[in-house]
Amino acid sequence: MLDDAAADRPADPAVRDSRGGWDYRRVVELSHAVERWLADNGVDPGDRVIVQLPNRRETVPIVYGVSRRGAVLVPLNPGMKPFHLRSVLGDSEPALVLVSGQAGDAARENATVPVHDIDDVWADVEARVESSGSPGSSGPSGRDEPAGARGEDVAILIYTSGSTAAPKAVVCPHARVVFAASAINAVLGYRPGDVVFCRPPMSFDYGLYQIFLSALGRAELVLAGDEPDLVLLKQIRECGATVVPIVPSLGSMIATLARRAPGSAPAVRMFTNTGAALPAATIANLHESFPGARVVRMYGITECKRVTIMEPELDRERPGASGRPLPGTRVLILDDAGRPLPAGEVGEIVVDGPNVMAGYWRDPELSARAYRPDPETGRTRLHTGDYGWLDQDGYLYFEGRRDDMFKRRGTRMSTVEIEAAAMDIPGVRAAVALPPAGERDLVVFVEGELDPHAVLRELALRLEPPKVPAACHVLDRFPLTLNGKNERKQLTLLLEGSAP
Template identity: 60%
Template structure:
């Protein structure tokens, strides 16, 4: 497969715009020249540890300028970057590290004892390593022995996704697929050299990792704000002059709430880009009201292909129920249960094909065979998403729901998404999550709201057919969230277990 390597993106940026601001965190800022020098210093350190092509390097550290340099430096020596969320606990770390089989592990003082218990590879405390990571002077060129033959189809990253089970599941991300997806997204979203992208997501999630590369492609600046105080969010957005904000619904709700109470100048945001879950129309409207002139761009994707569709920013008010068009050079198919294409307007499984489709799941042939297939006619890779939707005459995709979201209840086929959307339409509801009927409980809805459960159900009966109105409604002061800011559905389901609801 033709393509580029991850570190070649930084090479080009450092050569063309060496003094442009590249990356900022709570402790400081680097230009592209400085980021490149730090990446090369880390590559030299890795070589000194005997790390080379194909070796897995597990890194469990907060997202920072330093972590971004490690990402590029790992790529430069041909090794595989395996970023883990600092909040990941020993129970999951044991299975993830066992699955990845790293040759080296990097962490901080709090994480070192746990990782030394679960890893047979050397575990380094970043505080001990940091003195060796200082850039060597101003020279950013490759010295003797510093050029590694890295091919675009080599494995670059393993991204461990949160699945429905405790078993580890890592998406295999080669250089070519990652760089293609990031270049295509940068083009479609129209990132500009003068943009400042404010990223609140960890690099252990492909949403955050991809933003580091996209800003490099665009020669603009990224602000890594994962882990910073929520109370300082708007102040940091103002200080950094943010123009682009990647969001998920929970972050969007927080921004709207904070903006409603804030009396300072409005940050100069020109675009919000959403993923993770559908953004309620009420939240979209509130963002547009608080940030006059800002586009709110809907996207659909999975780690297995980075991103699949994007609503063109200039058309963010068109086709309000759509999640956009396929990335340039890719296609979206809608297939029936037999794998045959369905006509326009009919609901079927969403299947993606193109250079952005990843290479499967690491050491997981069963799940790989289920999701990653080949088109029997063309031989092209196909990603069977397990999600359902339909296409209109102009090629726009409409997301209907995930396989687990769709169910039949009281003779009606329905989706948790439509119930959640109706709940979010109720004034005073800040978050909503519906759960299909299960063992010991009926159709259930959780909301974060100042309303009581009876008020919520009453309002829902005005918006939904009676069979779609939940029989159980719980009001929470605060929603449990996953590490990536999505609703923690397993924790919500546990609240219902055994209560006879």
């Protein structure tokens, strides 16, 4: 991807952060130098390399340099707690770790392999580029020249949290990453001249794939750091962003800031959304503040990267839909016995195609539960554990995860439906419903400045009586995960009185 982009548009801007930017030619040169640095520091093809960096421009040539070496990229959030970091270090067994400043202290304290600060590494990398006579040569090395990541070679391990106690890694082979990125861009259409403003972290596959999508589209990637949310709109305006990937919390903040500071709309032509569905109110507010922009709904999980995308030109149609399957893939809706269901009926979402990743790292039991063979073709399909339905035209409607669906007072319901109703109430910025558990009844949390009893009264106007929560809790601001999603676990602990 990178080499093709550099051959096509070598002088076009490739990546930028608050300290400056590089064109595609320079990123190629730097990626070769990173590959030689890795070789000289004992990294062999197949070795894991943990990259625990904030959003900074060095990440882009590092990602490609790791691939050139044939090593396995393991991106981690700098804010990962030491407890989880120790688990990942033991599970992935990296050859080395790249960190930045004080954020790398936990790695230095817990890793048994070399931990390198990016500033020291980068001085070496830059020196290699300056001393080399050609992009592909950045100094001699006594190690064999690698062929780079190819085909079914593992390219990336992406650690996710979920139903397991410790983070688990999805195994992403090179060919499947390339297919997924190419199929996504075939629908989204990143293009030369685009400026992609990326706030999601590189440890989140949504953020990481912006590197690949930008290269495929010959676009410029602008990496936003951890600046305060209040400067988001200013950053988007100043960098000339045309594409902005968002999760609901980020989209809500951008929409709120835009409504508070009306003026000439930034040049954004497209917002993309995954991670969780955007509330209808947020979509409407983005359309109002950015009249020239599409708001593209998508559904995906790390285990196959992306499942469906709503065509950008249809962003105002089929409310509630999350699009159609990626080109070259298909989505099935199966009942609990594994039988296909007709259009309109809710069942488990199952994905079949080259975007299906290769399972979970060193966990055959967990892999066998999610990645199962098609009884007819033998090809591996992903059983997502999510539920939804397809309409007659093949558009997917997401209903929730298995754990999000439950019966109460004899009525089947989903937390997604309850949250959507709460988000329809004026003044609600975010909503999370927690299903009954043990002696606890159905509860809803909302973010805003509202009376909880008023929220319940409004919900009673929107939902059938069994679906109205027993209690409502109002918070000024929800706790968020490192990827910017609402932290349900933390809200559950808050409810139980054990939150820190």
